[in-house]
Amino acid sequence: MIGVFYTIYFLSNLAVGRLGGLLERMDAASFWLLHTGVVGVSTLLVAAAAIWGRHILIPAEADDPLAVRA
Numbered sequence: 111m112i113g114v115f116y117t118i119y120f121l122s123n124l125a126v127g128r129l130g131g132l133l134e135r136m137d138a139a140s141f142w143l144l145h146t147g148v149v150g151v152s153t154l155l156v157a158a159a160a161i162w163g164r165h166i167l168i169p170a171e172a173d174d175p176l177a178v179r180a
Contacts, residue, residue, distance in 0.1 A: 129148075133141055 129145070132144070136144070
């Protein structure tokens with residue numbers, strides 16, 4: 111699990127470094143629109159994972175979402 115964390119950490123920092131390197135080559139509007147696009151795609155992926163994961167993680171007998179579970 112720690113190895114997975116450090117791999118994701120490494121890849122994230124690599125991506126941040128690459129995006130940061132574009133600052134000098136792109137105009138400001140394009141640079142920040144690129145960041146907005148990355149955040150938008152990430153949001154859609156997280157939302158899709160939440161919808162997909164909800165069906166896996168919620169038990170089938172939990173029909174009432176307000177029911178108190180012991």
